[in-house]
């Protein structure tokens with residue numbers, strides 16, 4: 001089989017390139033391609049990875065004869081013609097939570113810089129001056145912040161605003177009253193009404209026909225004198241010409257803008273105002289967010305190229321976005337659980353029991369079934385497994401599915417438990433890394449994020465056993481990176497060890513000889 005080829009057209013974290021190369025792909029980084037050069041280059045490639053600056057148009061896709069997947073190393077896919085990609089059966093996926101904390105923090109950087117004239121004071125100092133009164137600012141405390149768009153980033157901004165003692169109001173017709181209440185946000189329907197009461201306005205909307213120029217002359221006219229306006233979302237939502245006019249008139253005290261109609265942008269109606277704090281689309285640019293976006297998109301592109309489920313596929317998924325948001329992160333967890341079960345049992349189960357617990361129990365869980373089947377069959381599979389065909393694939397392999405919904409996930413918001421002919425594994429996902437955590441295995445409670453290579457040991461618990469394991473692994477030059485021990489009331493223990501280095505047959509033999517009655521599995525995850 002010929003080597004698969006991935007084209008990367010924008011700067012992404014090295015981890016993405018390393019991950020894809022380690023999978024055996026040829027990865028070519030070609031920055032600053034003109035549209036014509038991209039159309040000429042793309043024909044050969046199986047995958048394309050972009051950020052926001054590459055316009056993936058229908059013309060480019062026409063030239064992309066081999067393309068199977070487009071990965072967006074970030075959140076927004078408005079630079080990709082999704083409809084054209086779907087018509088050509090090309091998966092489009094993104095890393096939807098990779099940079100949300102970073103973007104929320106940048107929003108606060110701008111809000112505070114605007115409130116306290118940080119940039120102007122800095123410029124004055126660098127010009128050799130010492131002035132204080134001109135930079136008198138305003139507090140955030142007890143002021144009203146209006147958040148437009150209470151999605152992932154808007155929600156994080158609301159949480160942070162409350163820590164500053166702000167009164168937070170929000171506008172988002174699709175936000176449930178329960179979510180607003182949990183965020184401590186008062187939902188208001190009327191845009192003009194919110195504009196009239198807000199001291200600060202922060203925009204976290206997508207750019208759509210409805211939101212284009214949502215803030216124009218009429219809205220600015222309604223706003224309080226001295227309002228501060230921040231837009232880290234998309235250009236075009238705030239009419240920049242109108243904003244410049246209201247800055248000039250002194251109605252808007254200051255604004256913080258990260259996104260521009262034409263990017264790169266070196267000239268705009270805002271550039272002449274020192275109280276317009278402008279940043280060059282860097283709301284997502286931190287080491288952490290770029291690392292996450294790179295690591296996540298490399299995994300998804302790999303899944304797509306190998307015919308597995310791409311949990312963040314935007315166009316191919318038959319599921320609505322809210323289901324994808326909730327259930328999607330559990331697809332990799334289920335794949336991992338499936339791989340663990342298949343390696344422990346060594347054969348396909350006759351019955352596969354799947355329990356979706358907590359919030360997951362209220363959702364469409366076909367993605368979870370697909371993930372588990374994908375993991376179970378990953379060593380013998382032909383063809384791809386999708387939420388639509390997972391049950392049929394199970395039946396074809398003689399596996400009887402038994403699906404249960406369990407509203408209580410104990411100490412987690414959600415978790416998934418699977419039982420393959422009596423072998424149990426459960427996982428959850430939390431935190432922004434979205435790394436699957438195994439929380440129960442074969443009835444032993446653990447908390448483990450498995451790595452690519454692991455060892456699983458089960459034995460009669462006795463003092464000194466961990467020391468023996470450590471010594472034998474150390475002698476074999478195998479490094480332990482993480483270890484978790486689960487102990488059962490029957491006196492047995494399960495040890496899950498993430499390792500680097502080669503786990504040889506000789507080492508396995510030595511472990512078996514040293515620990516009587518040892519059950520031992522070498523896992524490649």
Ligand SMILES: NC(=O)c1ccc[n+]([C@@H]2O[C@H](COP(=O)([O-])OP(=O)(O)OC[C@H]3O[C@@H](n4cnc5c(N)ncnc54)[C@H](O)[C@@H]3O)[C@@H](O)[C@H]2O)c1
Nearest residue numbers: 076103149150151152153172174204205206232233283284
């Ligand atoms: N500057 C950057 O680097 C950067 C980084 C990440 C995201 N973004 C942008 O930030 C914005 C928010 O991203 P997100 O991940 O939070 O998106 P999201 O989809 O999670 O949230 C968007 C919210 O806007 C709401 N909404 C949609 N139309 C609306 C309307 N007409 N009126 C009011 N609310 C409406 C939706 O219900 C949703 O809750 C997007 O525009 C995204 O492109 C920018």
Ligand SMILES: O=C(O)[C@H](O)COP(=O)(O)O
Nearest residue numbers: 051052053074075076284
């Ligand atoms: O939507 C996003 O993820 C942001 O706008 C970031 O875009 P970038 O990856 O080009 O920085």
